[in-house]
Amino acid sequence: MSEKATKIEVPVMSEVFAKGNKPEYLFWVGCAGAFDNRYKKVTKAFARLLNKLQTDYAVLGTEETCNGDPARRAGNEMLFQMQAMQVMETLNMYEVKKIICICPHCYNIFKNEYPVLGGNYEVIHYTQYIAEQIKSGRLQPDKSKLQGKKVTFHDPCYLGRGNGEYEAPRFIIDALGLERVEMPRSKSFSLCCGAGGAQMFKEAEKGDKEVFMERTEEVLSMNADIVATSCPFCMTMLTDGLKFKEEEKTTNADIAELLAEACL
Amino acid sequence: MEQIIFSLILLIALGVFAFTLSKIVAYFRITKPAYPVRDIGKRLVMTLQTAFLQDKIFRFPLSGFLHAMVFWGFLTIQFVNLEMVIDGVTGGSKSLTFLGFFHSFMVGAADIFAWVVAIFVVVFLVRRVVLHVRRLDGKELKPKNHYDAYVALGLIFILMVTLMGKNIFYLVAYPESLAGSFPVSSLLAPLFSGVTAETAYTIYKSNWWAHILLVFVFANILPYSKHFHIFVSIPNVFLSRTEPLAQLSNMEKIQEEVKLMMNPDTAFSAAPEDSAPERFGVADVEDITWKNYIDSLACTQCGRCTSVCPANITGKELSPRKLFVDIRRRMNEKGPGLRKNKEYNDGKMLIRDYIKEEELWACTTCMACAQECPLNIDHPSFIVDMRRFLVMEESKAPSELNAMFSNMENNGAPWQYSHEDRLKWTE
Numbered sequence: 001m002s003e004k005a006t007k008i009e010v011p012v013m014s015e016v017f018a019k020g021n022k023p024e025y026l027f028w029v030g031c032a033g034a035f036d037n038r039y040k041k042v043t044k045a046f047a048r049l050l051n052k053l054q055t056d057y058a059v060l061g062t063e064e065t066c067n068g069d070p071a072r073r074a075g076n077e078m079l080f081q082m083q084a085m086q087v088m089e090t091l092n093m094y095e096v097k098k099i100i101c102i103c104p105h106c107y108n109i110f111k112n113e114y115p116v117l118g119g120n121y122e123v124i125h126y127t128q129y130i131a132e133q134i135k136s137g138r139l140q141p142d143k144s145k146l147q148g149k150k151v152t153f154h155d156p157c158y159l160g161r162g163n164g165e166y167e168a169p170r171f172i173i174d175a176l177g178l179e180r181v182e183m184p185r186s187k188s189f190s191l192c193c194g195a196g197g198a199q200m201f202k203e204a205e206k207g208d209k210e211v212f213m214e215r216t217e218e219v220l221s222m223n224a225d226i227v228a229t230s231c232p233f234c235m236t237m238l239t240d241g242l243k244f245k246e247e248e249k250t251t252n253a254d255i256a257e258l259l260a261e262a263c264l
Numbered sequence: 265m266e267q268i269i270f271s272l273i274l275l276i277a278l279g280v281f282a283f284t285l286s287k288i289v290a291y292f293r294i295t296k297p298a299y300p301v302r303d304i305g306k307r308l309v310m311t312l313q314t315a316f317l318q319d320k321i322f323r324f325p326l327s328g329f330l331h332a333m334v335f336w337g338f339l340t341i342q343f344v345n346l347e348m349v350i351d352g353v354t355g356g357s358k359s360l361t362f363l364g365f366f367h368s369f370m371v372g373a374a375d376i377f378a379w380v381v382a383i384f385v386v387v388f389l390v391r392r393v394v395l396h397v398r399r400l401d402g403k404e405l406k407p408k409n410h411y412d413a414y415v416a417l418g419l420i421f422i423l424m425v426t427l428m429g430k431n432i433f434y435l436v437a438y439p440e441s442l443a444g445s446f447p448v449s450s451l452l453a454p455l456f457s458g459v460t461a462e463t464a465y466t467i468y469k470s471n472w473w474a475h476i477l478l479v480f481v482f483a484n485i486l487p488y489s490k491h492f493h494i495f496v497s498i499p500n501v502f503l504s505r506t507e508p509l510a511q512l513s514n515m516e517k518i519q520e521e522v523k524l525m526m527n528p529d530t531a532f533s534a535a536p537e538d539s540a541p542e543r544f545g546v547a548d549v550e551d552i553t554w555k556n557y558i559d560s561l562a563c564t565q566c567g568r569c570t571s572v573c574p575a576n577i578t579g580k581e582l583s584p585r586k587l588f589v590d591i592r593r594r595m596n597e598k599g600p601g602l603r604k605n606k607e608y609n610d611g612k613m614l615i616r617d618y619i620k621e622e623e624l625w626a627c628t629t630c631m632a633c634a635q636e637c638p639l640n641i642d643h644p645s646f647i648v649d650m651r652r653f654l655v656m657e658e659s660k661a662p663s664e665l666n667a668m669f670s671n672m673e674n675n676g677a678p679w680q681y682s683h684e685d686r687l688k689w690t691e
Contacts, residue, residue, distance in 0.1 A: 112508050200678075
């Protein structure tokens with residue numbers, strides 16, 4: 001993927017707000033998007049797309065804090081509730097109405113679990129946002145850039161099974177002129193990467209195999225050039241799996257990176 | 265005379281069934297609230313799709329087809345059973361004929377389904393006994409679970425054979441009657457043309473009695489077997505959660521506590537006295553919700569959940585099916601004591617004595633199990649409820665997760681990074 005080491009300009013909510021403007025969208029970067037070295041590239045790719053689209057957005061920057069998802073799924077409801085209270089306070093302060101998330105776990109918790117706490121926002125996954133932009137013609141991918149590449153899509157559980165969004169990422173892959181092949185376990189039958197439910201932050205329990213190896217083997221059986229996903233945890237697991245297998249024929253990329261390649 | 269005997273047997277069958285149900289209802293009284301059952305329209309649509317049209321069953325196309333045919337056959341045959349009960353009590357014959365075409369249709373369909381179900385039940389037995397399909401085994405399944413299956417399949421087979429016998433010999437005894445509504449039996453009846461009308465009538469009557477008596481026996485065995493499924497599955501689908509799969513329940517008590525704690529006016533005042541200390545999460549059957557319990561009764565241990573579980577596939581201890589088998593076993597063990605005394609303690613717990621911590625920590629909450637369950641059982645929520653007990657009551661999370669919690673408390677991120685660095689990705 002194209003590496004741009006140049007710094008990009010990203011509107012920060014406190015500064016935009018201080019000027020008296022209220023951005024239409026909050027771009028929720030998420031902890032992995034802000035701190036994970038591999039995923040920072042994805043965040044940057046998506047921000048560049050937002051800039052190109054001249055989307056009226058801002059990020060919280062240093063005011064962002066974890067929305068508590070891994071704590072809740074690990075059973076620490078107390079910590080989740082404390083994080084959620086803080087996050088809602090910040091969001092309410094900036095009168096946030098619409099949130100774009102990259103991380104499907106963040107997307108899910110805002111969309112499904114914040115409303116009962118009093119946090120009601122329109123929550124959009126970035127693949128849904130971009131799919132809309134392509135449909136309306138505001139974003140026109142250059143199909144020649146990635147032409148001839150074979151892609152298989154790994155469905156993140158919290159986007160697919162959890163929230164029924166299987167089409168937006170596939171629509172984008174098709175719109176980029178890529179050849180899409182489906183793994184035997186895909187869409188609602190998809191196999192988890194192994195990182196959900198706070199597994200990301202702990203060693204796996206004992207067994208005969210790592211979940212990500214099981215999935216990586218399935219990925220490799222497709223003989224695809226690229227395995228695409230749209231979740232930071234899936235990205236980490238697939239990166240590890242491909243590294244362990246020492247396979248060079250397939251690389252992993254986030255949908256946002258493919259988009260940046262074809263649209264910027 | 266026959267009528268009186270039949271009515272007495274019917275009363276006994278209903279009485280035993282009512283007794284069994286009353287015990288189960290008492291177990292429900294032990295359980296906790298889950299959620300209010302609203303959106304009846306939405307639930308009816310869900311029941312139509314998932315229960316009656318079997319949409320999730322067909323995700324496993326071959327066994328799904330077999331199950332769907334047996335299920336639809338079962339529904340159709342209930343019409344015949346109902347008519348038999350009315351005939352038995354009133355001494356009439358074919359009491360529901362006044363329904364006209366509908367009656368002919370249902371009786372005819374049941375005549376066909378008797379054969380379909382009998383053949384498929386044999387396929388099911390072969391699958392269990394000869395093929396040993398992996399999904400139908402598993403270390404959580406004790407010999408009783410397997411015998412339950414053999415008994416149920418065997419009984420269903422005999423039920424179908426007696427239904428066929430009843431139909432065929434009815435036609436032999438009364439060759440010119442209602443032939444149109446027995447598509448299969450009317451083809452087979454001529455094979456027995458040598459049998460006298462009298463003998464045919466006797467065979468018909470014996471099959472009639474054998475069939476209906478077996479129906480009563482079967483109905484009363486079911487609540488003690490995994491095949492209680494037959495009664496509970498449709499209500500279970502109707503009562504299942506309507507929220508997206510990925511939505512976990514909110515713990516209002518904790519939400520309130522956190523609100524008080526984070527409000528400077530109330531942070532240092534004493535906790536409200538009126539609320540008795542309540543256990544957070546699930547440790548034993550007195551903590552489960554009524555939905556968890558009905559899930560455990562509806563589960564017929566088909567193992568679709570376990571067969572798609574990433575943890576189970578990769579050899580970890582977790583088997584989503586086991587959780588609900590365990591709930592039911594534990595309720596049978598502790599339920600009787602809890603009914604008499606809410607504080608009853610037998611020195612055991614659902615957690616650890618039945619469900620190991622290792623099982624709970626192997627879950628990735630990927631929801632493949634819940635997606636697959638043809639009865640909409642919600643395994644991941646239950647796993648998180650048990651984790652809630654481990655973490656909040658016993659502070660027993662794996663050490664890496666404790667580190668993740670403290671990172672989140674201190675830095676607002678699950679990793680040890682400063683929030684000051686949250687914009688570094690732009691560089």
